[in-house]
Amino acid sequence: MAPTLTSNSFLLTTAPHSRTSLKHHRPTVFAKKAATFSPFAKISDDSSEGGGNSSPFRFDFGKLPDVKSLVPVVSNPSQGLSFGQRRKDTGTVFVAGATGQLGIRIAQTLLREGFSVRAGVPDLAAAQELARLAVSYKIISNDESKRLNAVASTFSDAESIAKAIGNASKVVVTIGSAEDGPSAQVTASDALQVIEAAQLAKVSHVAIVYDDSSSVTSTYNVLDGITSFFNNLFAKSQPLTITEFLENVVKTDVSYTLIKTKLTEDFLPESSYNVVVSAEGSAGSNDYKVSRSKIASLVADVFSNTAVAENKVVEVFADPSAPLKAVDELFSAIPEDGRRKAYAEALAKAQAEEEAAREAAKKPEKKVKKVEQEEAPATSLSAETAGESVENFLNKAKGLTSGISWENLSSQLKSAVQMPEEEPKVQLATVGGQAKARSLPSFKAVLKSPARKSPPSKSKVVSKPKGKVPEPQKESRKVFGGLFKQETIYIDDD
Numbered sequence: 001m002a003p004t005l006t007s008n009s010f011l012l013t014t015a016p017h018s019r020t021s022l023k024h025h026r027p028t029v030f031a032k033k034a035a036t037f038s039p040f041a042k043i044s045d046d047s048s049e050g051g052g053n054s055s056p057f058r059f060d061f062g063k064l065p066d067v068k069s070l071v072p073v074v075s076n077p078s079q080g081l082s083f084g085q086r087r088k089d090t091g092t093v094f095v096a097g098a099t100g101q102l103g104i105r106i107a108q109t110l111l112r113e114g115f116s117v118r119a120g121v122p123d124l125a126a127a128q129e130l131a132r133l134a135v136s137y138k139i140i141s142n143d144e145s146k147r148l149n150a151v152a153s154t155f156s157d158a159e160s161i162a163k164a165i166g167n168a169s170k171v172v173v174t175i176g177s178a179e180d181g182p183s184a185q186v187t188a189s190d191a192l193q194v195i196e197a198a199q200l201a202k203v204s205h206v207a208i209v210y211d212d213s214s215s216v217t218s219t220y221n222v223l224d225g226i227t228s229f230f231n232n233l234f235a236k237s238q239p240l241t242i243t244e245f246l247e248n249v250v251k252t253d254v255s256y257t258l259i260k261t262k263l264t265e266d267f268l269p270e271s272s273y274n275v276v277v278s279a280e281g282s283a284g285s286n287d288y289k290v291s292r293s294k295i296a297s298l299v300a301d302v303f304s305n306t307a308v309a310e311n312k313v314v315e316v317f318a319d320p321s322a323p324l325k326a327v328d329e330l331f332s333a334i335p336e337d338g339r340r341k342a343y344a345e346a347l348a349k350a351q352a353e354e355e356a357a358r359e360a361a362k363k364p365e366k367k368v369k370k371v372e373q374e375e376a377p378a379t380s381l382s383a384e385t386a387g388e389s390v391e392n393f394l395n396k397a398k399g400l401t402s403g404i405s406w407e408n409l410s411s412q413l414k415s416a417v418q419m420p421e422e423e424p425k426v427q428l429a430t431v432g433g434q435a436k437a438r439s440l441p442s443f444k445a446v447l448k449s450p451a452r453k454s455p456p457s458k459s460k461v462v463s464k465p466k467g468k469v470p471e472p473q474k475e476s477r478k479v480f481g482g483l484f485k486q487e488t489i490y491i492d493d494d
Helices: 103-112 123-137 143-146 160-163 188-200 222-233 242-249 292-304 328-330 338-401 408-420 433-441
Strands: 009-011 089-096 116-121 148-152 168-178 185-186 205-211 255-261 274-279 312-319 473-477 482-490
Touching: 089 103, 089 160, 103 116, 103 168, 103 292, 116 160, 123 143, 143 148, 160 188, 168 188, 168 292, 188 205, 188 242, 205 292, 222 408, 242 255, 242 338, 242 482, 255 292, 274 292, 274 328, 292 312, 292 328
Parallel strands: 089 116, 089 168, 116 148, 168 205, 205 255, 255 312
Antiparallel strands: 009 148, 168 185, 274 312, 473 482
16 A cells, blocks of 8 residues: 655655755656556656656655645645545554554554554654654664654544544554653543544544553652642543443444553563453452553454454453463453443333333324314214204294284383382281270370489399390281382280
């Protein structure tokens, strides 16, 4: 595969030989009318314009200070970039944090295994200088340097990381101290940004290495404890735990392999021990740590056969008596991580419950519509029946009122209303009382002055109890159809 050149990347090559014969160097482009595109190459000294060149495009960079000056500057690089539409290369791996303690070893091992590497680095100029030193000291060969492409990438946001991933089909990231550059830490939250970027870029597989030794290391320094306490207290957000990180990973569509281990230096005796891959939770506290070079080799083996390690969480430790095994033997006995399956089942259950709730909400509406449709004919029928009954009632009323003289009725009502109201007269209905009243002689009324009352004596006056005076009985009845009221009072002779 031909190496690519982008505005935010560089292709590592050896330094060109100086030419003393040419005083003024300027870039020259030679092209043929039609031919297949071949990689960039330097023209020879005897080449001339119009000569028989084997490649259609040839650049003479001369002593240009920066190759990137030939690349056009894009004002808005996000326009025209669509994640996932770029053809993926199964042999290209993006290493997030390639200048970290483990990241640089993973990149070196992948190059030795024949992979092309897109190395995500925070400082492009420093990474370029480091790569040239690696070539000079034969840490990587010239052929390996041609497959190394460094790109500027940080853990700031998922979109920028997705652009840096480019055509890589696989991604690796390490969670631990000194993995973001020479000293900075890569947290679980940073690694989650890489996972989200991998989903945007439609990456087929992601390998995550979790260094558990950084979480348990203690300096037994009081000041370090106080500093850590206040850093967590005033942090904008609390860092994710590895459990919370996995819960977010299973929500994506990216295949993953999580390797939990405790890293150590390559010069320690553990670097000669073979690794043991076990299921999650089976490793012990007294297990040997694993050297970084061993874990880098394991990651390269996983990318060589991702199917055997797909969606698995493993714990890796070193064992001096363990035999050397291939990656198929190491991962074939490990069961698949059940978190993604449990999440899928929970999601399907929640969707089914939501759909059932929608159907339940639609049933009352259907019943109301059905009742309205059934009641519509009955309502029209009752309306017709009511109309017929009203017509019959009016016809009967006309028949009843046909024999009534409205003039006589109005005159009777008028005379009844104009009659003055009379107070009811009291009649003495007792015959004996009437006869006694006639026989009494007539007397003139005589006014008598009231006699002075003598002061009451001190002697006790016994008053006789008075008899009860019977109340007169009254009888009332209505006359003239209730227009008048007649009241009769009965009085005894005594």
